[in-house]
Amino acid sequence: MRMPRYDITVTENALLVFADIIESSKYSSTLGYIKYANRLIEFQRIFEEIGLKYFPTVDDPTKKYSELKARGDEGLLFYLDNSIDKSELIYKAIEFIYEVKGRLKLFLISDEDPPAKGMKLGAGIHYGPVALVTRPDKDEKGKKRSIIDRLEGFSINFAKRIESASRSGNLSQIYVSKEAANIIKGQPIILEKHRVPLRGIEDNIDIYEVFSGFFPEIPIAGENHDDERFVNYLNELADNPSTIDDKWLKALIVSTLFSRAKKVPMHIYQRRLLSLVWNSPDEDDPVILFIRAYEYEKENSQTLRIEYLQKILNRFPMFTPAKIKLIDAYWKLASKEAERVERIFARDGANEYYRKFLTILTEDEKALFEKIISDLND
Numbered sequence: 001m002r003m004p005r006y007d008i009t010v011t012e013n014a015l016l017v018f019a020d021i022i023e024s025s026k027y028s029s030t031l032g033y034i035k036y037a038n039r040l041i042e043f044q045r046i047f048e049e050i051g052l053k054y055f056p057t058v059d060d061p062t063k064k065y066s067e068l069k070a071r072g073d074e075g076l077l078f079y080l081d082n083s084i085d086k087s088e089l090i091y092k093a094i095e096f097i098y099e100v101k102g103r104l105k106l107f108l109i110s111d112e113d114p115p116a117k118g119m120k121l122g123a124g125i126h127y128g129p130v131a132l133v134t135r136p137d138k139d140e141k142g143k144k145r146s147i148i149d150r151l152e153g154f155s156i157n158f159a160k161r162i163e164s165a166s167r168s169g170n171l172s173q174i175y176v177s178k179e180a181a182n183i184i185k186g187q188p189i190i191l192e193k194h195r196v197p198l199r200g201i202e203d204n205i206d207i208y209e210v211f212s213g214f215f216p217e218i219p220i221a222g223e224n225h226d227d228e229r230f231v232n233y234l235n236e237l238a239d240n241p242s243t244i245d246d247k248w249l250k251a252l253i254v255s256t257l258f259s260r261a262k263k264v265p266m267h268i269y270q271r272r273l274l275s276l277v278w279n280s281p282d283e284d285d286p287v288i289l290f291i292r293a294y295e296y297e298k299e300n301s302q303t304l305r306i307e308y309l310q311k312i313l314n315r316f317p318m319f320t321p322a323k324i325k326l327i328d329a330y331w332k333l334a335s336k337e338a339e340r341v342e343r344i345f346a347r348d349g350a351n352e353y354y355r356k357f358l359t360i361l362t363e364d365e366k367a368l369f370e371k372i373i374s375d376l377n378d
Helices: 024-031 033-054 086-109 114-118 154-168 178-183 225-239 248-263 267-277 286-298 302-315 320-334 341-356 363-377
Strands: 007-021 065-071 074-080 121-138 144-152 174-177 189-198 202-213
Touching: 007 024, 007 033, 007 086, 007 144, 007 154, 024 033, 033 065, 033 074, 033 086, 065 144, 074 086, 074 121, 074 144, 086 121, 086 174, 086 178, 086 202, 086 225, 086 248, 121 154, 121 178, 154 174, 154 189, 154 202, 174 178, 178 202, 202 248, 202 286, 225 248, 225 267, 248 267, 248 286, 267 286, 286 302, 286 320, 302 320, 302 341, 341 363
Parallel strands: 121 174
Antiparallel strands: 007 074, 007 121, 065 074, 121 144, 174 202, 189 202
16 A cells, blocks of 8 residues: 655644643553443543543644644644634643643532542643644545644653653643743733753753633633533632642633633623622732733722732732732822822722622621721712
């Protein structure tokens, strides 16, 4: 049989994603062959089904390329589409892995085998140059053309090494390369830098772990049984925040509730979102603080908006969306120069505790805040 002729034509930048169940061999020996195989099949189904939602098969294989597959305990996504902004591609890849991790967690939590519940997913994301390997083909009308058959190059190996390094992470265990991190600086993604060795490539290199992210358009429709079950799981966590055992989950819950509140004509999602967001005055999750600032922006309460944005930036100074919002808040506060900033701060601060955290105030503190609010509103 004659092999098709392949050509290596040009070099393009592509999105490269690897995901892997961490320490899967340990679960293989604990669960046994059949049960372990069932878990892997479910992971593969989740990865490929959710992946197609975010990264559909390309419409023009002469210029674009998509490869999405899961085999064994590993999933991969290669995507080349120059019509999509590269920052948006990387952002969507992080959002995709977040949803896969959430759905996998739901599946494993509901599993009857306790060992399976410890299974976690690590991922590596890179955006870099690859060689396009093309082959002859014909379109639907029989016209000859050359289509992209696969991608090759060092960047693929580099992305795989990033995924291997992700198992040492202690946050989301989603690692992105320095190149990808630089591209998404304007996106609502919070990254934490690690200095790690990449086996066979470099002794020490800067890699970024996703600390958190805000996905206000996350495409969880809730139109089928799996979606409904997943949304119900996130709702239950939102109603019981003390049961949220992974910090990265808060971003997924907040994003899903925010997205649903905009799309579904039900106030229950908004109420549930605000209940989670205002659960504790000691909250330090950056996405929850970002939503608090967003709520105060709607109320035109600039001093409290500034307070929460500043809290985020004190810890994550490179979180560009918060920095842009902070500039806007200061500008709007400056327009209130006829009213002393001290008065605004006292009134807004008393308002927040009286409205949001009333249960932690003593009777004397309630009386004080009532007087402040009354006097400064006159």
